[in-house]
Amino acid sequence: MRSVKTTRRLSNLLVYALLIIISLIWIFPIVWVVLTSFRGESGSFTSYFIPKTFTLDNYKNLLFDTDIFSYPRWFMNTLIVAVFSCLITTAITLATAYVISRMRFKLRKPYMNVALVLGMFPAFMSMIAVYYVLKTIGLTQSLLALILVYSGAAGLSFYIAKGFFDTVPKSLDEAARIDGANNAQIFYKITLPLSKPIIVYTAMTSFMAPWADFIFARVIMGDNYEKYTVAVGLYTMLSRELIDKYFTQFAAGSVLIAVPITILFIVLQRFYVEGITGGSVKG
Amino acid sequence: MLINSGTSPVKIFKQGNFHTRLSFVIMGSANLFNKQITKGLLFLLSQIIYTVFMLTAGVRWIAGLITLGTKEQGSVYDPEVGFNVTVAGDNSMLFMIYGVMAIIITAVFLIIYYANLKSAYAVQSVVLKGKNPPSFKQDLKSLLDERFHFTMMSVPILGILAFTVLPLIFMILIAFTNYDRAHQPPGNLFDWVGLTNFKAMLWQNDLLAGTFFPVLMWTLFWAVAATVSCYLLGIIVALLINKKGIRFKPMWRTILVLTIAIPQFISLLIMRNMLNQFGPINTLLQNAGIIDEAIPFLTDVNWARATVILVNLWIGIPYTMLMTSGILMNIPQDLYEAARIDGAGPFKVFTKITMPQIWFVTAPFLITQFIGNINNFNIIYLLTGGEPFATDYYVAGKTDLLVTWLYKLTADEKDYNLASTIGILVFIISIVISLLAYRHTASYKKEDQYS
Numbered sequence: 101m102r103s104v105k106t107t108r109r110l111s112n113l114l115v116y117a118l119l120i121i122i123s124l125i126w127i128f129p130i131v132w133v134v135l136t137s138f139r140g141e142s143g144s145f146t147s148y149f150i151p152k153t154f155t156l157d158n159y160k161n162l163l164f165d166t167d168i169f170s171y172p173r174w175f176m177n178t179l180i181v182a183v184f185s186c187l188i189t190t191a192i193t194l195a196t197a198y199v200i201s202r203m204r205f206k207l208r209k210p211y212m213n214v215a216l217v218l219g220m221f222p223a224f225m226s227m228i229a230v231y232y233v234l235k236t237i238g239l240t241q242s243l244l245a246l247i248l249v250y251s252g253a254a255g256l257s258f259y260i261a262k263g264f265f266d267t268v269p270k271s272l273d274e275a276a277r278i279d280g281a282n283n284a285q286i287f288y289k290i291t292l293p294l295s296k297p298i299i300v301y302t303a304m305t306s307f308m309a310p311w312a313d314f315i316f317a318r319v320i321m322g323d324n325y326e327k328y329t330v331a332v333g334l335y336t337m338l339s340r341e342l343i344d345k346y347f348t349q350f351a352a353g354s355v356l357i358a359v360p361i362t363i364l365f366i367v368l369q370r371f372y373v374e375g376i377t378g379g380s381v382k383g
Numbered sequence: 384m385l386i387n388s389g390t391s392p393v394k395i396f397k398q399g400n401f402h403t404r405l406s407f408v409i410m411g412s413a414n415l416f417n418k419q420i421t422k423g424l425l426f427l428l429s430q431i432i433y434t435v436f437m438l439t440a441g442v443r444w445i446a447g448l449i450t451l452g453t454k455e456q457g458s459v460y461d462p463e464v465g466f467n468v469t470v471a472g473d474n475s476m477l478f479m480i481y482g483v484m485a486i487i488i489t490a491v492f493l494i495i496y497y498a499n500l501k502s503a504y505a506v507q508s509v510v511l512k513g514k515n516p517p518s519f520k521q522d523l524k525s526l527l528d529e530r531f532h533f534t535m536m537s538v539p540i541l542g543i544l545a546f547t548v549l550p551l552i553f554m555i556l557i558a559f560t561n562y563d564r565a566h567q568p569p570g571n572l573f574d575w576v577g578l579t580n581f582k583a584m585l586w587q588n589d590l591l592a593g594t595f596f597p598v599l600m601w602t603l604f605w606a607v608a609a610t611v612s613c614y615l616l617g618i619i620v621a622l623l624i625n626k627k628g629i630r631f632k633p634m635w636r637t638i639l640v641l642t643i644a645i646p647q648f649i650s651l652l653i654m655r656n657m658l659n660q661f662g663p664i665n666t667l668l669q670n671a672g673i674i675d676e677a678i679p680f681l682t683d684v685n686w687a688r689a690t691v692i693l694v695n696l697w698i699g700i701p702y703t704m705l706m707t708s709g710i711l712m713n714i715p716q717d718l719y720e721a722a723r724i725d726g727a728g729p730f731k732v733f734t735k736i737t738m739p740q741i742w743f744v745t746a747p748f749l750i751t752q753f754i755g756n757i758n759n760f761n762i763i764y765l766l767t768g769g770e771p772f773a774t775d776y777y778v779a780g781k782t783d784l785l786v787t788w789l790y791k792l793t794a795d796e797k798d799y800n801l802a803s804t805i806g807i808l809v810f811i812i813s814i815v816i817s818l819l820a821y822r823h824t825a826s827y828k829k830e831d832q833y834s
Contacts, residue, residue, distance in 0.1 A: 108628065112626070112628050112629060115626055115629055116629070119623060119624065119635050122620065122623075123635065123638045123639075125697070126638055126639055126641070127641075129650060129653050129657060129697075130641065130650075132657060132663065133653050144656065146663065149663050149667065192538060192542065195535040195536070195538075196535065196536065196539045198535065199531070199532040199535045199536055203531065203532045208532075216817075217814065218543070218547055218548070218551070220810050220814050220817070221551055221809075221810045222758050222785075222789060222806050222810070223760075224786060224789060224790050224793065224806075225554050225803065225809075226551050226553070227793065228793055228799060229549070229550030229557075232480055232553075233480065233545070233546075233549060233550055233553075236477070236480055248542075248545075248546065251542070252542040252545060252546030252547070253543055253546050254539065254542065255538075255539025255540060255543045256543060256547065282527050282528035282531070283527065283529075283531035284527040284528065285527075308644075308646075311646055312646035314648050315760075315790075319794075331646060331648055334648070334649070335648060338652060347656075350652075351653075354649040354653075357649075358645045358649060361644050361645070361646070362644040362645065364644075365641075365643070366637055366640075366644070369637070369640060372705075
């Protein structure tokens with residue numbers, strides 16, 4: 101009996117050791133960027149891990165020295181784009197997913213197949229075309245264009261939410277229908293209140309996307325620094341001519357956006373897990 | 384009702400009465416004659432708008448799509464100013480966009496036209512039964528009930544048409560033109576060239592084919608390696624965290640999940656710096672005496688390829704781990720109890736209970752991961768930028784995937800025709816792979832009858 105206990109304890113020790121090593125590997129880059137953001141010496145990389153001098157100047161310059169690069173402005177731009185594209189995307193995704201999950205109509209299957217096929221084209225392939233379409237309607241270099249680009253194709257990403265709606269019992273719909281509710285009322289009054297995890301999941305992923313995209317935003321905004329989002333702005337700081345001067349500021353800017361997103365993410369983690377596993381596990 | 388399966392226009396014409404047949408020429412007339420005034424007027428209005436559009440612009444736009452412009456930009460001596468001035472020519476790019484728009488508008492009109500026919504036929508059969516045709520108010524009300532999907536899907540579909548379908552059609556068309564760096568509007572015209580680009584890419588042009596196939600091979604190798612490694616190691620990490628008797632489970636999970644929350648362009652650019660020849664990792668290893676010379680993580684072909692796969696683990700493992708954790712927590716404990724009573728060892732429990740359950744749920748995820756990895760732009764672009772550069776490739780490096788090559792051709796070289804050709808080829812590869820794979824999982828499901 102004792103030997104079984106010892107083996108278990110030994111194997112647990114081994115697992116703890118492995119988990120600690122794994123955690124260190126995962127945390128290492130994060131710690132490094134935080135340290136870099138407080139580094140007093142400029143330059144893009146150093147041959148040592150811990151900075152020789154610590155300073156708050158990187159943050160100060162980033163936030164108040166806004167002649168060329170205006171980080172506060174980028175932050176506001178991104179926030180505006182993120183809020184609106186989050187609202188539109190969530191509404192569109194949930195509406196599509198609900199209809200696909202609950203209603204039966206002739207074009208349902210074809211629509212699902214088309215969505216699958218469209219998803220197979222590389223996203224960057226149509227980037228230039230999107231740019232020219234926006235240019236034709238006179239929308240380039242505006243935040244509205246970005247909002248439209250981020251939320252325009254939301255009707256194609258219904259799969260996860262559909263999987264969730266599939267797990268909401270149909271008997272609830274039928275009960276409501278007997279009480280005289282129509283499909284719209286069932287959606288607003290029965291299904292939506294039961295779907296908090298998937299609403300949070302959809303809102304969260306769509307809110308986070310604009311903070312991370314540096315490709316579409318760069319193509320659409322061109323050289324208009326005023327309208328940059330945080331991601332494009334920070335990415336520009338790392339271009340070959342600027343990297344030595346701005347690397348520590350880049351680190352500071354990264355920390356400033358990563359911290360709120362990470363906190364948001366940890367708080368809402370439960371919903372995220374339910375969101376990605378919900379449909380498949382329960383079903 | 385509007386959607387009435389199995390009513391072809393021919394059948395409607397044959398069985399239709401005079402009003403219905405009139406709707407073939409004048410839209411909405413059947414509705415107008417049967418007291419559905421608003422609906423009839425709406426149909427009529429769409430016909431008028433479409434006709435005016437075609438006469439004023441549409442026909443010209445479609446003709447422009449065929450020629451893609453004939454008048455090149457030139458310079459003419461202007462006696463008033465005293466020197467040569469540029470005279471605007473045709474812009475092939477705009478010709479194409481407007482042409483595609485005219486075609487989409489026509490397609491939308493045809494759908495409305497068909498709806499008009501079916502509506503006429505429906506009115507006819509309702510009247511024939513001696514009932515009153517539904518009023519506009521009733522029609523509107525049905526949009527919240529039987530036809531709720533109409534209401535809900537209209538905005539999403541408009542968005543998809545404008546921001547996915549239109550650009551995509553446009554780019555597919557570009558693959559059949561010579562819109563490359565030498566044919567840039569408005570200075571030059573570009574024109575239709577048929578399958579030339581595909582032929583060049585696949586066999587005719589040694590430089591292009593000599594880039595395409597090696598890049599394709601590396602793309603596939605990368606996609607398999609990245610998907611499988613993240614999947615297996617992610618499951619192992621999840622098993623470690625969820626092992627019985629291990630404490631602080633949420634903490635371990637959260638540490639890994641942090642990487643999902645941090646935007647990739649930050650974490651990957653940081654990695655690139657850390658892995659640099661003079662970066663902290665090389666320095667640490669050198670100071671510790673483990674290596675003598677800096678490891679060329681991102682500059683040597685084999686090292687760079689291994690590095691992107693390894694760094695990808697840092698990004699990919701947390702996703703699999705999260706998903707697998709969710710599944711593990713949902714496996715009923717009595718299954719394990721029963722197995723233990725039957726005398727199954729831990730290995731047997733894993734292969735007979737845990738793994739089948741994980742596999743069943745994650746098989747579709749694996750396919751999407753694989754396709755996602757074929758198109759995994761971020762990791763390559765941000766980490767290596769496709770480097771080390773290859774002299775025998777056409778503007779691609781040794782770690783470039785097809786998508787990053789496509790991006791370089793678009794953003795740096797303006798060879799849009801080649802980029803589109805690659806995009807179409809990637810699409811064909813992805814669709815073939817996923818069709819094969821989905822078929823496999825479907826048969827797998829049927830065999831096992833799991834759910």
